[in-house]
Amino acid sequence: MSIQHLNNIITGKQEYNITVYTENQIGLLNRIAIIFTRRKINIESLNTSPSEIDSIHRFDIVLNETEEVVRKLARQIEKQVEVLKVYYHTNEEIIWQEMALYKVPTDTIAEKVLVERLLREHGARAVVIRKDYTVFETTGHRTETDNLLEALQPYGLIEFVRSARIAIIKSSEGFNRKLREFEQLEPGQEVSENEFLSSRDKVFTM
Amino acid sequence: MEVLQEEILISPEKKETMYVSGGVALLEGLIAEGVDTIFGYPGGAIMPIYDALYDYKEKLNHILVRHEQGGIHAGQGYARSSGKVGVVFATSGPGATNLITGLADAQIDSTPLVCITGQVFAHLLGTDAFQETDVINITTPVTKWNYQVTDATEIPEVMAKAFHIARSGRPGPVLIDITKNAQIQKFDFEGYEICNHVRSYRPKPIVRNEYVEQAAELINQAKKPFVIWGQGVILGEAEKEFQAFIEKTNIPAAWTILGVSAIPTDHELNVGMLGMHGNYGPNVLTNECDVLIAIGMRFDDRVTGRLDKYAKQAKIIHLDIDPAEIDKNVQTTVPVWGDCKETLPLLMNLCDQKKHTEWLQLFRDYQQKEVDAVIDVELKPKSGELTMGEVINQLNILTNGEAIIVTDVGQHQMVACRYAKFNKTRSNITSGGLGTMGFALPAAIGAKFGAPERTVVSVSGDGGFQMTIQELGTIMQTGIDVKMIILNNRFLGMVRQWQDMFNDKRYSFVDIQSPDFVAVAAAYRIEGKCISEREQLQSSLKEMLEHKGSYLLEVMVTKENNVFPMVPQGCSVSEIRLK
Ligand SMILES: Cc1ncc(C[n+]2csc(CCOP(=O)(O)OP(=O)(O)O)c2C)c(N)n1
DSSP, X not given: OOHHHHHHHHHTOEEEEEEEEEEOOTTHHHHHHHHHHTTTOOOSEEEEEEXXXXXXXXXXXXXXXXHHHXXXXXXXXXXXXXXXXXXXXXXXXXXXXXXXXXXXXXXXXXXXXXXXXXXXXXXXXXXXXXXXXXXXXXXXXXXXXXXXXXXXXXXXXXEEEEOOOEEEETTOOOSHHHHHHHTSSSXXXXXXXXXXXXXXXXXXXX | OHHHHHHHHHTTTOXXXXXXXHHHXXXXXXXXXXXXXXXXXXXXXXXXXXXXXXXXXXXXEEEEOSSHHHHHHHHHHHHHHHSSOEEEEEOSTHHXXXXXXXXXXXXXXXXXXXXXEEEOOGGGTTTTOTTXXXXXXXXXXXXXXXXXXXXXXGHHHHHHHHHHHHHSSSOOEEEEEEEHHHHHOEEEEOOOOOOOXXXXXXXXXXXXXXXXHHHHHHHHHOSSEEEEEOTHHHHTTOHHHHHHHHHHHTOOEEEOTTXXXXXXXXXXXXXXXXXXXXOHXXXXXXXXXXXXXXXXXXXXXXXXXXXXXXXXXXEEEEEESOXXXXXXXXXXXXXXXXXXXXXXXXXXXXXXXXXXXXXXXXXXXXXXXXXXIIIHHHHSOSSSSOOHHHHXXXXXXXXXXXXXXXXXXXXXXHHHHHHOOOSSSSOEEOOOSSOOTTOHHHHHHHHHHHOXXXXXXXXXXXXXXXXXXXXXXXXXXXXXXXXXXXXXXXXXXXXXXXXXXXXXXXXXXXXXXXXXXXXXXXXXXXXXXXXXXXXXXXXHHHHHHHSSSOEEEEEEOOTTOOOOSBOOTTSBGGGOBOO
């Protein structure tokens, strides 16, 4: 068990994935980032990309926090004028991947059978093979790319990089229908409410 | 043939276009938005807009301030007295950075502003050009929205969006940074269209009836319900709805300093001020009520004191337009998310008429204790030096609660908010969330422009007045009528009070010297007077109020009075101290 894992058990924190649907606007990245930095909250991973809809952008943010903190952050993000909608999910509720690239001296791979087997076991794919080095790629969860990183260290790993996390929300029906509602002057309840209020079922009992 | 048809189809709808500069389009936009007053200061990067303004003198009243901070506080005062959007102009670089304090103040106090800053030519962006500052990025945390315009054709749409965002929902400051080339550039201006919809922006949530019903049920079953309200009631223009709600249910109601003037001070259900220097009863009884109904307020720490000992026994109903406020500081039992102008009548309809006589009496009992221990001594001292409280008390008698009182920050602010009487809404203008010293003088100037028919009195300390004293020049030049009171205790009083109470009286740099304020005013051709005797107080206040034009009254008050009651920082509201 990692130290972070232990820590999380004590503090009630866990990994959350925040998905933000936004207009494609310069400056919005800063507006969203400062919501975290102002509270001294570390962003573990941040990816911005297009969404399934042409003009709509999507931010995928990963952080390690308690649900209460994440919920408050989500509402602060959704409050920004150019943000359409914010969702947050635990790792169980999403399908996610990260990509990693490894640059290794070509001769060690050629010489050491072990390395070649290692790469195969980890499902690494060669992207570029040159005389001096070879670049491999793997896609998977953090622990998987970490494992290969560790395994390659003794064999003269030259360079390593890992991408931000991208995630698909298991229960999501996409954003197309929602966007049509947003475009109306009097939208339905669903879009003008934040998720928390909708899921707050039993509000109180006397 | 087809071409011809198309022409016929289009031409009746074809709008009149004008070939104008970005600067002119901007001013046309302001006029279309109903703007009549601008507070501003020119400079290189905003000169094309000022050049355009030269021809708009008849339609737009531009007030030349003495410092951009003064300009934006004036814009805030204007917005808060009038309910309209305040408009501020500043140049790039130092002009824009001088706006930051005011933006932060307007952001935290939800004041609608549209600030226009000039920016260097677009092709120079990022080159460290003369007077170039990254205004968009440094204003992002302190604006509701901001946007940089680099092309004149964007101006009409961006301005319309700016006004819509500034004034709708939970209001706030918007900043539009316009590069110089865009101000100069000419384009076909097709007219200005008011914006009332931005697809990614939901100013007003839809009210959910089940929450209103649950809230009403809680209120109907409550034995000791307590209403606490804030500026949301004023911003939502729901003063009548609010008063009707508390009158039907007979629930005692207490205010935050930004909400105070929503109902008359003398209303029998108005039980006083919340928070650190609030009244005794409302603070103590917050921890005894069974249902706490928070309306348009955000549970600021100056109001709640220690959170883990705040109203833990109570069920909490929170009415707010901003979803991010729900459960932010205090976990609610029932969130009534929406515009209180809509939710209050819905709630009232479902609430039973009640009396709550005994519960109300409890507030009166606490009030009596406070009158005996604190208030009488402060408002009606028999001997000794003048107190701040008696100045406010005498002022009440003379204004009869009809004046707009603009306060600065410090002891005098707390005293003024505690004791000033208000009969009209939008009468108490103070820097609540940010606590900005230097706010009062420029905000009072703006407040007078926003409500010219009303008497405007600013109340400052000797420290704060010196922070924006240069705005006396604005008064001189515009001839505006603002009554200024300086309560001079020859200390940075509020800090001295804390050093007295919590730092063993180690008075570290709070001993502040002041100029001869009356002579300074005179240099700006403003009349004034300095008094220190009780016998002079009423007549001098009267003289000030009856004086034609601005007037400065400096009142020498006791040096080392402390403001009580007080909830010391880190303590629970029920640990409020009377001395
Ligand atoms: C711009 C700014 N700087 C510092 C402070 C901290 N501060 C709060 S109250 C206060 C003292 C104010 O003194 P004065 O204006 O004389 O008013 P008094 O408290 O004596 O009534 C200070 C320094 C502040 N609120 N704002």
